[in-house]
Amino acid sequence: MEIPVYLFTGLLESGKTTLIHEVAGEEGFLEPGNTLLIRCEEGEEEFSEEFLRKYSMILLDVEEAEELNESFWRKSETDYKPAQIMIEYNGMWTMDTLFDSGIPGEWFMGGIYSTVNAQTAELYLSNMRGAFMEPLKESNLIIFNRCDENIDRVRFRRMLKALNPQVQIAFEKMDGSVFADDLDQVPYDFNQPTINIEGMDYGLWYVDAMEHPGRYIGKNIHFTAKFCASMKAEDKYFVPGRHIMTCCEADIEFYGYVCYFEGDMPFKHNDWVEVTVEYDYGMCDMYGEEGPILRLVDIKGCKAPENELVTFT
Numbered sequence: 001m002e003i004p005v006y007l008f009t010g011l012l013e014s015g016k017t018t019l020i021h022e023v024a025g026e027e028g029f030l031e032p033g034n035t036l037l038i039r040c041e042e043g044e045e046e047f048s049e050e051f052l053r054k055y056s057m058i059l060l061d062v063e064e065a066e067e068l069n070e071s072f073w074r075k076s077e078t079d080y081k082p083a084q085i086m087i088e089y090n091g092m093w094t095m096d097t098l099f100d101s102g103i104p105g106e107w108f109m110g111g112i113y114s115t116v117n118a119q120t121a122e123l124y125l126s127n128m129r130g131a132f133m134e135p136l137k138e139s140n141l142i143i144f145n146r147c148d149e150n151i152d153r154v155r156f157r158r159m160l161k162a163l164n165p166q167v168q169i170a171f172e173k174m175d176g177s178v179f180a181d182d183l184d185q186v187p188y189d190f191n192q193p194t195i196n197i198e199g200m201d202y203g204l205w206y207v208d209a210m211e212h213p214g215r216y217i218g219k220n221i222h223f224t225a226k227f228c229a230s231m232k233a234e235d236k237y238f239v240p241g242r243h244i245m246t247c248c249e250a251d252i253e254f255y256g257y258v259c260y261f262e263g264d265m266p267f268k269h270n271d272w273v274e275v276t277v278e279y280d281y282g283m284c285d286m287y288g289e290e291g292p293i294l295r296l297v298d299i300k301g302c303k304a305p306e307n308e309l310v311t312f313t
Helices: 016-024 049-054 070-080 095-099 121-127 129-137 153-163 199-211
Strands: 004-009 035-039 057-061 084-088 108-117 141-147 168-173 194-196 220-229 237-245 252-256 272-284 289-301 309-311
Touching (some): 004 016, 035 070, 057 070, 121 129, 129 153, 153 199, 199 220, 199 237, 199 289, 199 309
Parallel strands (some): 108 141, 194 220
16 A cells, blocks of 8 residues: 655754654645654654654664665564654664665655755764765755754855755754745846856856746856767757855866757866856756756866865855
């Protein structure tokens, strides 16, 4: 039978248990019937018997990652007949451990929710980058809790949006209230005939062009980029983009959107170019889904910029 699975990820003491308490109390979140709550690590906060009874939850502890296998999932379905499953996942286990564990094909992922303790985020980025970042790439919602006024929300938001453009991000203050969504201002002028993207602003534009396509549709955009050629010479598209460091050197990747052109193209792979493109948004075979689509207006060669690598700092 179809069963929704809700996954709660994050490192130890990041607030997963608190979030489970909160969403369980949201009207309409849980379907009537049993909820199987699988706890893969114990934190500071517990699930009380009163809480479990109130929401018809069955708490099941899993101590080793190897316990998650096809037999475990099928036995859980047979023994507990859950209407839904909630998993408080161990932050030190990889996501592949869960995704490759033999979860029945008729079950579906209802949502992946990640929690981040803002007080320790920088420390984990510096010392445990892989474990910190991995679940965030898959999340539908990321909640930064325990934020003070000094947290660089703009940097974290841009960094995570580059890795996971569709994710929703919320920043909670120390008292649990949420910061206003005031982070989408951009440093360039929408009122000019051509929007000029300066070098270090490319990362911001890349994220904003995906998140707010309505701002750019029909407009011309000018920026400096590396020419990423198609593998087939006859193709009439290329990708103008930049290498972006999202949080550290290990996370440097090339980011760009497909750009279609007509006629001959005199540039080769990895050339530096200045491009003016017209922006559109829609279904694109190259992405396999909707996304930004660029059409070349003008292109010319140029020297490599002084700072070839774009960052979000």
